[in-house]
Amino acid sequence: MTTLRSDLAIIAREVRPHARILDVGCGDGLLMAALRDTKHADARGMELDTRDVATAVARGLSVVQGDADTDLADYPDGSFDYAILSQTLQTTKRPDLVLDHLVRIGRQAFVSFPNFAQWRMRLAHMFGGRMPVTEQLPHSWYDTPNIHHVTIDDFRSFLAERDIRIEGQWFLSGDKPRNERLANLLAEHAVFLLRRD
């Protein structure tokens, strides 16, 4: 099995066996395949890119071509144990609406994203005076899928406004886990497990 990206590895580890899962922005289905093979999950996916959908379906996965911004409305409430949005939030047109759908469709939701307040980003801004281009966010400002950058603190305050409860949180520096202390400054990636009360 291909090694999973570290945020996906956290999700794959935390998911309960035999869960029903919707992976929004599932790419070519690596996480879904891992969840199917290691957790016997009933995994479904949504992906915008035709080639990725074709690859995922050819892997034997149930993936529907669709856009998180428009097509999540089609899914009934509570139809999955988990809705997963990994590294996709910052690419959506309306992250707020996508998150609302996520916690509506899934009884719980996993959301992972790159933290735009990590110190390297801050330094690039402060001293470079330029939009940061890093290993995690390798795109130039004019040609980036990441149209809604978010920080861990932004995300937390959004959740508080929307009465979305945090049931788990994990932070990463590179591939290494790190604790919650100063996460907004030090973590490159965050993974949250959410539930709407």
Added chain:
Amino acid sequence: MAFLMQNDTRFGLDKKTQLPGPVQLDSGVAFAPVDFAYETYGTLNADKSNAILICHALTGDQYVASNHPVTGKAGWWTRMVGPGKPIDPARHCIISINVLGSCMGSSGPASIDPVTGAPYAMGFPVITIADMVRAQALLLNHLGIETLEAVVGGSMGGMQALSWAALYPERVRSAVIIASTARHSAQNIAFHEVGRQAIMADPSWNNGAYYGHEAPAAGLAVARMAAHITYLSEAGLTEKFGRRLQNRDAKSFGFDADFQVESYLRHQGLSFVDRFDANSYLYITRAMDYFDLAEPHDGVLAKAFSGTKTRFCLISFDSDWLYPTAESRRIVHALNAAGAAASFVELSSPFGHDAFLLEAPEMNRIVDGFLRAGESR
């Protein structure tokens, strides 16, 4: 097992059989007896788990992967079905049945009504897509096939595949629906009505009683020409013909086929009448127009699939304006609501609705992966 099947006359090429029936039709008629013309490729395995039913489109037939007896042309889906293809006789027992109402050997308006000894003509009962599927189920019973590994179809074949999953969910493990729809739209019905009126306006049609006389070839050719436009795309037509003239340097200032596209359509119309019965065209287009899978479920398509264990794979083409992607999405939406395992992808092609019959490596890759995943479960 392979040896046994070689001696089993129910399987093989160009098969014909009559079953006592009846088929209970949506119209209320109990239709009997029922003639079937069909082909099988490959061998049914010991646990009878490798049967794949291929459903054909409006003017298709059972000759999926063998030469057509009238035109001599290769089968209509050799790109999908055959050695090394996603549907492979080395792995699958492939069955293809001429639909009820058609004219290639299964019961249709040109068949002899045993009561009168004459062709049914317009005495043939009006049928639906569901009726075609009920008839196919009778033949599968006769073949001793209870469960299908998959039902696969494009266009009207996709309607049958959807109906199979809705009518006999326990008999269908996987369904592949390509360039299709769960209902005929007003525009779909409108184009079909043009075709039917062209046939019925031909004096030779004679209220359908033309057997033994001259067939309404002119009307049927016009019907085919109108329909053929809907199978292509504007970009495809422009690329293929543009405004180029046919075998001439200047416009004729007459009504000859000046343009290549006119000549092409005339050829399509004329070659069609040699292989198709006008009354069958009326009955099958009617069946398609009556098709709305949600109708028996209070208009809620998801209810047609509630509790289904069938896996679904849907494919649409971006230039198909006959059954556009939105119709496939509507089916996917219903399958999601029903909690069904569904995959869907829209592929890019300049060739319109007919894209599913043409070379499409991505389509083959998807169907192959989808079927193999079902086999490994």
